[in-house]
Amino acid sequence: MKVDTGDTAWLLVSTALVLFMTPGLALFYGGMVRRKNVLSTLMHAFAALPIVTLQWVLFGYSLAFGPSIGGLVGGLGYAGLAPLATEARGTVPHLAFCAFQMMFAVITPALVAGAFAERMRFPAYAVFVLLWSTLVYDPVAHWVWSESGWLFKMGALDFAGGTVVHLSAGASALVCAVVLGKRVGYPHERHQPHNLTMTLTGAGILWFGWFGFNAGSALGSGALAALSIVTTHVGAAAGALGWIVVEWWQRGKPTALGVASGLVAGLVGITPAAGFVSPAAAAVIGFVAGAACYFAVVGKERLGYDDALDAFGVHGVGGAIGALLTGVFAQKALNDAGRDGALAGNVAQLGPQFAGIVVVGLYAAIVTWLLLKAIDKVIGLRVAEDEEREGLDATEHGETGYAS
Template identity: 55%
Template sequence: METPVTFAAPHADTGDTAWLLAATALVLLMTPGLALFYGGMVRTKSVLNMLMMSFVSIALVTVVWLAAGYSLAFGDDVGGGLIGGLKQAGMAGLGPDSLHGTVPTLLFATFQLTFAIITAALVSGAIADRAKFAAWLVFVPVWALLVYVPVAHWVWGPGGWIMAHLGALDFAGGLPVEITSGASGLALCLVLGPRLGFKKDAMRPHNLPMVVLGAGLLWFGWFGFNAGSALGANGLAAAAFLNTLAAGCTGLLGWLFVEQKRDGHPTTLGAASGAVAGLVAITPSCGTVSLLGALVVGLAAGVVCSYAVGWKFKLNYDDSLDVVGVHLVGGVIGTLLIGVFAEKAMTGSAEGLLYGGGLAQLGKQLVAVVAVAAYAFLVTFGLAKLIDKVMGFRADEEHEHTGLDLTVHAETAYDHGVLGHGAPVSSSVLSSTQKVQSQA
């Protein structure tokens, strides 16, 4: 009598699952890190507002992601490569035994959620010091569904047109995260207009140690961001990890070199910004280029972005914390250079120009960059205009001049930090502040 053949039920790989659990926590930590990075870069009168714009994004994006975002981004395609369906809305059918490759689907969905969160938070840096907090609360969830979710499906979703049909490569988010946030930030800059005193008043970072701490947390979290995108504890994750470290280093050195040559002083802000620029650029390419390619990608981003942050003064758009100059420009550099430095040993098939692949891959990368940047800019511009018309997106002039910490949150980051600047404070603001202090 023959013994019946039995098949073991698929189960999660414990090593891959453990690594992705850690990576997910690392990426979530990036948003508080970003809050510190941005918070240190603004003036004392709006520190808390800047922190809040990042922290509240965690809650807002999580709700819409669980309700519909994950299903639309990673569900089966229903729109010719443009969007997924709603079969998994509310995380329907995704129990603890459901798998995405070798990891639980619930973990994969949570990992991808952390990407969506920090992308929304990144946009806030473009409009620091001057946006209504209530308008931001409306903007974030709608933007996540209309901009981030479709682009994530194009790049990573089943049947998404950029990956499946065009053949462009993006390992960890140059298109959905960096270029989308940068292009959206530019759109918001144009809708809200410049800060009071732009190009006239000094608007220096108020706390550079906080900036460096935030940059360090971002760098730490970026290992989960990039190496975690391998979705396994394997050699590809190790390569992405090393490439991430290398590009952050050359980005930092490239920025400092430009500052020393141009200004005569290598700055703390430049070191932090250069590291972030290198990390931004290596995000799409960390799993497609060799170590040499990663070093060049980071260096190119550090040098080019150090000049790009000054474009706002020439072109008259007030990108408060250089979201356009670092994330849009850095994302474009990293995504395009895949077409130059991609290696078959990393990609499995596609090769860049430097390795005999010709211009084909570079052309695909260019199409993807233009399409994503244009889509994110246009949809964000339209959404911001609509919100501005309905409820106003720009903070009142008096609130902006006094500082959003007091006028919106009735708090200050430092004792007398805002009042010490000599800004006139309305009686209503003083009254609300005194009320909070008395309650405390």
């Protein structure tokens, strides 16, 4: 096994950065709920870590990246990861690549949890995470990122997970919000964030960790990683600005929550494009994603669904916008593994990008609906109304986030 130590070092650091994003997401989401549900919300992120980690080792990685079965899913040849110990994948150890991808698998179902915060039973959530990871995330990762996957062969570009992570999570989040229904009293009762300081801290951690998320996907420490670092940062900054501009225009004041939400929207939007576009294009993608996600979030009340922490409005809408704009701004000159987009003369690239958005969105939504219905029938999805009013920290976990 011959590996490049520099590439391996960067991938290992990136793995740690992406792991750090899951506690960052916990803080980001945790600050936006009411204080009686803060631990419950943090648990959604932290519980995904052990559940998905063991699933990934036992069979999840094999389903996502194992030898393909018809371009639809991997076989079980990598189950238990034993075959990976002495193999290389490109210039890095296969186990390093597996560990890096594990962190993506961990955070994705935790993103979905933002839609049903403050009302789902924890046992139902644990079962949902296991089944959703197996039946949604793993096959979609195979379609898009495995060289044998059917969307990969079609030419769909997704550098670091705009489709695989954010769109699949966002589409599933919308279904979760609809199936579970609105929180008690919503929208007539105020459901104010209890700690925006926590949310902004989480947003900062996400921004920091996202350098590993995107630049780590270069799988090496060279020019492509450098491009991805820059486009990621520019996309986040432009996303924050895009959200602030439209919020200031619409509401008369820019908000701290708007900055946090906008930078995350920008990060989501640039994720599929990070290694395929220029920094200038990243600024456009981030700004458009920030502005569009703002309108998606404020529009949920008119549409009548309760996406508690805007998982669909930010990750679903931002992921779709990023995937489509990748097909506009991509330049093969920046990345030999990519393709030219519409502005470089290849309008046809919009076809596989749009196909990936539609297919992944529909597949994730349909399977999520089926899973929720089955889980509800067997063990029940939602806490009782009196438990919801008391708060899930006490009723689901027997704890309180604050002593007074």
